[in-house]
Amino acid sequence: MKELILHIPEWFILLSAFIWGLVWGSFFNVCIYRIPRKESIIYPPSHCPVCGHRLKWYDNIPLVSYILLKGKCRYCGAKISMRYPIVEFVTGIISILIALKSETVPEFFIYFFFFGCLLVISAIDWDTYTIPDELSLPLLGVGLILLFLHLLKTSPIQGIAGALIGGGIPLLISFVYEKVKKIDYPALGGGDIKILTATGVFLGLYGILFTLIIGSFLGIVIGYPLTIKTGKRVEEEELQEVRYIPFGPFIAGGAFLTYLIGVDKLVHLLLF
Ligand SMILES: [Zn+2]
Numbered sequence: 001m002k003e004l005i006l007h008i009p010e011w012f013i014l015l016s017a018f019i020w021g022l023v024w025g026s027f028f029n030v031c032i033y034r035i036p037r038k039e040s041i042i043y044p045p046s047h048c049p050v051c052g053h054r055l056k057w058y059d060n061i062p063l064v065s066y067i068l069l070k071g072k073c074r075y076c077g078a079k080i081s082m083r084y085p086i087v088e089f090v091t092g093i094i095s096i097l098i099a100l101k102s103e104t105v106p107e108f109f110i111y112f113f114f115f116g117c118l119l120v121i122s123a124i125d126w127d128t129y130t131i132p133d134e135l136s137l138p139l140l141g142v143g144l145i146l147l148f149l150h151l152l153k154t155s156p157i158q159g160i161a162g163a164l165i166g167g168g169i170p171l172l173i174s175f176v177y178e179k180v181k182k183i184d185y186p187a188l189g190g191g192d193i194k195i196l197t198a199t200g201v202f203l204g205l206y207g208i209l210f211t212l213i214i215g216s217f218l219g220i221v222i223g224y225p226l227t228i229k230t231g232k233r234v235e236e237e238e239l240q241e242v243r244y245i246p247f248g249p250f251i252a253g254g255a256f257l258t259y260l261i262g263v264d265k266l267v268h269l270l271l272f
Contacts, residue, residue, distance in 0.1 A: 013099060014096050014099060014100070017092075017095045017096050017098075017099035017108075018092045018093075018095060018096050019092070020095050020112075021088075021091040021092035021093070021094060021095025021096065021112075022062035022063055022088050022089070022091065022092045023062060024091055024095070024112075024116060025062060025087050025088035025089070025090065025091030025092060026060065026062040026084075026088055027041075028087055028091060028116060028119060028120050028123075029083070029084050029087050029088070030046065031120045032083075032087065032120055032123040032124055032127070033049075035120070035124060035132055035134060035135065036124050036127065036128045036130070036132065046060050048073045048075060048076060048078060049078075050073060050076055050078035051073060051075050051076035051078065053073070053074075053075040053076065059074055062085075062088040062092075063085050063088050063089060063092075066080060066084060066085040067085075083123075087119070087123065090119070091116065091119065094112075094115055094116075094119065094256070095112060097260060098111050098112050098115065098259075101259065101260060106151060107153065110146060110151060110152065111153075111202075111259065113142075114139070114143070114202050115252070115255075115256055115259070117135060117139045118195070118199075118248075118251075118252035118255060118256070119252065120135060121135050121136065121139075121191075121195060121248050121252065122246075122248045122249035122251075122252040123249075124248075125191070125246040125247070125248030125249060126246050126248070126249055129189075129246050130189070130191060131189065131191025131192065131194065131195060131248055132191070133191070133194070136191055136194035136195050136198060137194065139195070139198045140163075140194060140197055140198040140201065143159075143198050143201035143202050144159075144163075144201055146202075147159040147160075147201055152201070152202060152204075153203075153204070154202070154203065154204030154205075154207065155204070158204035158205050158206075159200070159201045159202075159204055160201075161200075161204070161205040162199075162200030162201060162203060162204045162205045162206075162207060162208040163197045163198075163200040163201045163208075164200070165200055165205060165208055165209065166196040166197045166198075166199055166200025166201075166208040166211075166212075167193050167194075167196060167197035167200065169196075169212060170188045170192060170193045170196055170212075171188075171193055173188065174188045174193075188247065189247070191248070192247045192248065192251065195248065195251055195252075196208065196211070196212070196251060199211055199251065199255045202255075203255060203258060203259060204263075206263040206267075207255075207258050207259070207263055210254070210258040210263060210266050211251065211254040211255045211258045212254065213254070214253070214254035214257050214258060215247070215250045215251045215252075215253065215254025215255070216250070216254075217254075218250040218253050218254060219245060219247060219250040222250070223245040223246075223247070223249075223250055224245065226245075227245050
């Protein structure tokens with residue numbers, strides 16, 4: 001954010017970005033827990049999932065409360081999942097990285113919104129093997145509005161091409177795979193296709209191509225070995241075993257690396 005750095009010291013901007021990320025990370029935890037359970041993300045206020053006791057503001061300070069309470073509920077002593085401080089900390093780091101990368105303040109808020117949504121989607125996909133339409137469709141809609149308001153880093157033509165390729169390539173792979181393997185379940189989930197379409201809008205044509213390459217690479221190198229231990233197994237009629245990988249986290253990882261490194265640098269890396 002060069003325009004701001006002229007007036008405000010950089011450490012202050014990055015510290016503010018970190019705290020901003022922690023606070024949103026705390027809200028993302030609520031979304032990750034409640035959206036798959038079809039609960040409101042606003043009401044009721046934060047409470048312990050075990051004893052139901054309402055949390056005071058000082059029990060709910062991102063990162064700090066978890067450390068002070070030593071990972072236990074103040075009222076019933078139930079263990080609090082490590083997931084909560086991890087999501088808060090990761091959101092803080094993502095916020096700092098986007099602040100370092102952004103050239104303007106609106107750019108920071110727009111891409112923080114985009115990658116924040118991808119983080120929530122990834123965690124829900126990891127837990128439930130589903131990407132809720134309540135998140136993927138509004139993300140796509142907001143992306144299209146920002147695109148035509150010229151608020152994204154990519155031009156409207158690039159963004160539309162990115163959306164068509166982001167949705168089109170996985171649809172084609174899924175279709176061919178189903179024909180070749182003669183299976184009647186989708187090789188790629190509909191939710192994956194929707195968030196790839198949205199990612200195409202936010203990152204443009206070249207951005208989505210690198211997202212697909214890096215995301216698939218991460219999926220094969222990290223995701224596939226994980227499914228051997230933890231993957232959901234689906235027994236088919238002929239005792240053929242199928243393992244699902246939640247692809248959302250790898251799409252998100254691919255998109256974030258593409259955004260941070262930048263398409264220009266990635267092309268140079270490919271061509272040496
Ligand atoms: Zn409790």
